[in-house]
Amino acid sequence: MTDAAQPTAPAADIAAMPFEAALAELEEIVGRLERGNVALEDSIAIYERGEALKKHCEGLLRKAEARVEKITLSADGRPRGVEPLDVDR
Amino acid sequence: MFDEPVSNVPEWSVSELSGALRRTLEDAYGHVRVRAELGKVTVHGSGHVYLDLKDDRACLAGVIWRGAASKMRFRPEMGMEVIATGKITTFPGQSKYQLIIETLEPAGVGALLAQIEERKKRLAAEGLFDEARKQLLPYLPAVIGVVTSPTGAVIRDILHRLSDRFPRHVLVWPVRVQGDTCAAEVTAAIRGFNALPEGGPIPRPDLLIVARGGGSIEDLWGFNDEQVVRAAADSGIPLISAVGHETDWTLIDYAADRRAPTPTGAAEMAVPVRSELMASVGDLGRRVLGALMRHLDRRRADLRSAARALPGPEDLLATPRQRLDLAGGKLAHALVVNSRKHEARLAEASRRLARLSPQARLAGMRAKLDGLEKRLAAAQAANLRAERQRIAQRRERLAALGERRDRAMLVLIGKRRERLERIDDRPQRAVAAGVQRRAEMLGRFNQLLESYNYRRVLERGYALVHGPDGHLVREAAHVALGTTVEIEFADGKVKAVTGEGPRPRPARPKAPEPVGQGTLFGG
Numbered sequence: 001m002t003d004a005a006q007p008t009a010p011a012a013d014i015a016a017m018p019f020e021a022a023l024a025e026l027e028e029i030v031g032r033l034e035r036g037n038v039a040l041e042d043s044i045a046i047y048e049r050g051e052a053l054k055k056h057c058e059g060l061l062r063k064a065e066a067r068v069e070k071i072t073l074s075a076d077g078r079p080r081g082v083e084p085l086d087v088d089r
Numbered sequence: 090m091f092d093e094p095v096s097n098v099p100e101w102s103v104s105e106l107s108g109a110l111r112r113t114l115e116d117a118y119g120h121v122r123v124r125a126e127l128g129k130v131t132v133h134g135s136g137h138v139y140l141d142l143k144d145d146r147a148c149l150a151g152v153i154w155r156g157a158a159s160k161m162r163f164r165p166e167m168g169m170e171v172i173a174t175g176k177i178t179t180f181p182g183q184s185k186y187q188l189i190i191e192t193l194e195p196a197g198v199g200a201l202l203a204q205i206e207e208r209k210k211r212l213a214a215e216g217l218f219d220e221a222r223k224q225l226l227p228y229l230p231a232v233i234g235v236v237t238s239p240t241g242a243v244i245r246d247i248l249h250r251l252s253d254r255f256p257r258h259v260l261v262w263p264v265r266v267q268g269d270t271c272a273a274e275v276t277a278a279i280r281g282f283n284a285l286p287e288g289g290p291i292p293r294p295d296l297l298i299v300a301r302g303g304g305s306i307e308d309l310w311g312f313n314d315e316q317v318v319r320a321a322a323d324s325g326i327p328l329i330s331a332v333g334h335e336t337d338w339t340l341i342d343y344a345a346d347r348r349a350p351t352p353t354g355a356a357e358m359a360v361p362v363r364s365e366l367m368a369s370v371g372d373l374g375r376r377v378l379g380a381l382m383r384h385l386d387r388r389r390a391d392l393r394s395a396a397r398a399l400p401g402p403e404d405l406l407a408t409p410r411q412r413l414d415l416a417g418g419k420l421a422h423a424l425v426v427n428s429r430k431h432e433a434r435l436a437e438a439s440r441r442l443a444r445l446s447p448q449a450r451l452a453g454m455r456a457k458l459d460g461l462e463k464r465l466a467a468a469q470a471a472n473l474r475a476e477r478q479r480i481a482q483r484r485e486r487l488a489a490l491g492e493r494r495d496r497a498m499l500v501l502i503g504k505r506r507e508r509l510e511r512i513d514d515r516p517q518r519a520v521a522a523g524v525q526r527r528a529e530m531l532g533r534f535n536q537l538l539e540s541y542n543y544r545r546v547l548e549r550g551y552a553l554v555h556g557p558d559g560h561l562v563r564e565a566a567h568v569a570l571g572t573t574v575e576i577e578f579a580d581g582k583v584k585a586v587t588g589e590g591p592r593p594r595p596a597r598p599k600a601p602e603p604v605g606q607g608t609l610f611g612g
Contacts, residue, residue: 020228033380050377057370066256
């Protein structure tokens with residue numbers, strides 16, 4: 001990946017990453033470090049990026065909250081807005 | 090007819106007769122069930138449906154009024170096998186009768202299944218169900234759009250399972266999941282979700298679920314609708330279908346990107362389990378740190394052992410020095426060995442040179458020459474003997490051939506002599522016979538010639554007339570009066586002048602005299 005090329009701005013692109021991509025990159029970093037074939041200077045940068053990815057993933061997981069809404073339709077069948085939907089009435 | 094006004098048949102007005110017919114038909118057929126195939130189906134703007142009921146021989150017009158049409162559970166289509174219930178009535182304005190249909194039902198599930206099958210084949214042929222069209226579901230969708238009824242077990246099951254696994258933002262687009270309007274509403278919902286802009290006031294879902302609980306084939310009919318199938322196939326947002334129970338297949342299932350056996354199953358496909366993800370992220374974080382630590386430790390150890398292995402300056406020089414000592418010791422001995430090798434090569438060369446001296450080669454050639462001379466003498470003697478033998482053989486063969494030739498010549502001469510004797514007297518005989526035959530022919534020609542001479546005719550008393558120019562006169566018409574002519578008799582000629590005489594008639598130009606003459610000489 002591009003981790004070694006941009007060690008100075010590790011978190012800039014991570015903030016916009018979807019969960020799955022962040023998780024996949026984190027797994028890749030773990031694999032590379034565990035295989036041990038990384039130059040010493042790179043290994044520190046890679047580790048920092050891994051740490052940032054992990055925080056990002058945990059943030060996404062923590063933010064998970066249920067929000068259930070129902071689309072309200074106008075007379076011509078177009079979506080007009082949303083309103084909360086309580087199904088356990 | 091006008092002359093016969095009296096009739097006891099009553100007279101109807103058209104309206105009266107039409108009215109009477111209508112009453113008769115409605116009384117007799119006020120409630121009928123008809124099994125038929127649907128012909129042309131027209132849905133009028135007013136909501137009334139006009140259709141033809143057919144079998145192989147007859148056709149019956151049918152009408153479904155708007156009220157009845159809206160209550161129907163399926164949409165009538167051409168070719169469907171149906172059972173229609175209603176009453177017969179007339180339409181007096183056009184002298185027609187028709188069936189007012191109150192209920193219309195498919196004639197058995199088989200007919201519906203056949204219809205689904207036909208539609209499935211047609212849409213598959215268009216490629217709507219191709220594997221290549223299927224989209225991957227997002228791993229963790231942020232917003233999930235659900236097309237279903239906002240009340241009931243289905244949406245509850247989905248929401249429960251979602252909150253168990255990974256609570257998400259869910260947008261429900263409420264639709265009726267059965268009945269006549271179902272298909273249109275579901276179509277509008279799928280297309281409506283797709284039409285939402287990114288970043289608009291209503292968030293655009295990154296996953297859709299179209300769900301409905303189990304039911305009969307008629308209940309699920311809306312999800313076999315062609316518009317619904319096309320909307321699902323066209324959806325740019327990945328779509329999971331969860332219609333009916335696991336055993337119920339509807340056409341939307343083929344067009345969806347994934348088909349879930351149940352609504353709960355759809356929720357499971359939609360999101361991963363949050364607690365598992367948190368555990369695995371935590372695990373990955375620990376592994377990253379552990380791997381880094383081990384990595385650094387290993388590098389440190391490598392450095393240490395490399396430093397230990399680094400040799401001192403004494404060690405670096407020892408080996409070359411040893412090699413130098415060794416080489417110096419061997420130098421003198423090597424010189425001696427080298428000289429000996431060269432001496433040996435010189436001796437060998439001298440030996441080979443002696444073998445190649447001119448005296449040695451001359452002796453060898455002389456010996457070869459002697460051998461050749463001896464072989465030449467022997468070969469000449471042998472050749473002479475063979476030649477003599479061949480000459481003797483040829484002489485014998487020549488004598489034998491001479492004898493055979495003499496015998497053959499004697500035989501040939503005998504034969505020729507015999508032939509000569511036979512041929513000898515033939516020419517003399519042939520010449521004599523030829524002379525005799527020609528003499529006879531000459532005599533016959535003379536007689537013939539004599540008989541053709543005209544003087545023989547003159548001797549019999551005929552005469553010839555010659556004109557002044559000496560030519561023979563054959564017709565009287567050619568002689569003018571007073572012409573001097575010459576008459577030739579057998580014994581001489583006399584001159585004469587022509588005078589008056591009977592002229593030959595022009596129609597019969599042939600006078601007896603000239604005719605006789607003409608015939609005689611012209612032949």
